Amino acid sequence: MTELFNTALTPWEWTQLISFYGIAALMIVAALMVVTLRNIFHSALGLAAVALGAAAIYLMLDAEFLAFVQILVYVGAVVTLIAFMVMLTQRASHGKLVRQSNDQKTISFIVVLSLFALLIWKIPTTVWNTTVSTGNLADAKTLGTAFLKEYIMPFEVISIVLLVALIGAIVLARREPK
Amino acid sequence: MIVPLAHFLILSLIIFCIGLYGALTRRNAVGILMSVELMLNAANINLVAFSRFVSPQSGTGQIFAVFVMALAAASVAVGLAIVICIYRNHRTIAADKIDLMKW
Numbered sequence: 001m002t003e004l005f006n007t008a009l010t011p012w013e014w015t016q017l018i019s020f021y022g023i024a025a026l027m028i029v030a031a032l033m034v035v036t037l038r039n040i041f042h043s044a045l046g047l048a049a050v051a052l053g054a055a056a057i058y059l060m061l062d063a064e065f066l067a068f069v070q071i072l073v074y075v076g077a078v079v080t081l082i083a084f085m086v087m088l089t090q091r092a093s094h095g096k097l098v099r100q101s102n103d104q105k106t107i108s109f110i111v112v113l114s115l116f117a118l119l120i121w122k123i124p125t126t127v128w129n130t131t132v133s134t135g136n137l138a139d140a141k142t143l144g145t146a147f148l149k150e151y152i153m154p155f156e157v158i159s160i161v162l163l164v165a166l167i168g169a170i171v172l173a174r175r176e177p178k
Numbered sequence: 179m180i181v182p183l184a185h186f187l188i189l190s191l192i193i194f195c196i197g198l199y200g201a202l203t204r205r206n207a208v209g210i211l212m213s214v215e216l217m218l219n220a221a222n223i224n225l226v227a228f229s230r231f232v233s234p235q236s237g238t239g240q241i242f243a244v245f246v247m248a249l250a251a252a253s254v255a256v257g258l259a260i261v262i263c264i265y266r267n268h269r270t271i272a273a274d275k276i277d278l279m280k281w
Contacts (some may be wrong), residue, residue: 009180013180020185024189031192034196034213034216035197035209035213035216040206047215057189057226061179061227063229069247081258082212085258085262088262089265099205100209101204102204102274104203108199108203109199112199115195116191116192119191120191123187128184129232130231131232131233137235138229138234138240143241151241161248165252165255165256168259170259171259172256172263173258173259173263
């Protein structure tokens with residue numbers, strides 16, 4: 001961190017730094033909204049904000065394909081599905097008097113805080129095996145080739161899993177025939 | 179990339195911890211599902227960051243991130259179908275009220 005600011009930064013590097021920390025702060029605020037807000041629909045909007053922030057982070061990490069898949073899948077499908085579900089079950093979660101958290105608040109906070117303390121202590125002190133990027137970065141073409149060569153088996157399995165999940169969801173949500 | 183790898187990991191750690199807290203404390207079943215989605219997003223940020231910093235040419239981390247996204251979509255579809263099924267039978271989606279299969 002200290003050696004970062006000793007060297008003179010170009011305007012492009014300043015832009016990267018400022019946008020990273022800005023997006024990170026927005027994502028953390030939105031994530032806190034997801035877990036603390038009483039109105040569950042506002043939580044779903046917070047989840048959409050976190051997904052968009054993650055897409056921006058992917059763009060900063062030169063993963064353009066993943067960024068647009070993230071927007072399509074999360075903001076387009078998952079958050080829409082959750083919003084529908086909130087509206088369908090509104091009578092159960094509606095009203096100011098309905099408690100939104102259970103009795104495990106203190107113990108959960110202690111567990112989460114200890115996990116956080118352990119990792120925040122270990123992450124900066126570990127030496128990561130990073131490489132400086134030279135040559136072509138992985139793009140959509142690289143990913144597509146890898147999916148159809150090295151990862152063909154997991155790719156087929158994940159397709160079957162998605163198909164089974166879709167059929168299972170339809171069967172579960174279907175009204176029982178009289 | 180001027181931002182060091184550790185900062186991406188710390189962002190991912192913070193979002194994971196918030197998601198874990200939500201999954202442990204939310205009463206609403208839809209809220210629990212949203213917290214699980216937060217944790218999966220945090221894992222994805224980790225995978226993509228390692229992919230960029232450790233093996234930028236092969237993109238293996240991005241491939242695993244695509245698998246995680248597919249599994250997240252499948253889990254949210256099945257989870258929400260279960261929630262709507264429980265709501266239809268019990269008229270509640272509070273996770274501590276659904277104790278039909280507890281001893």
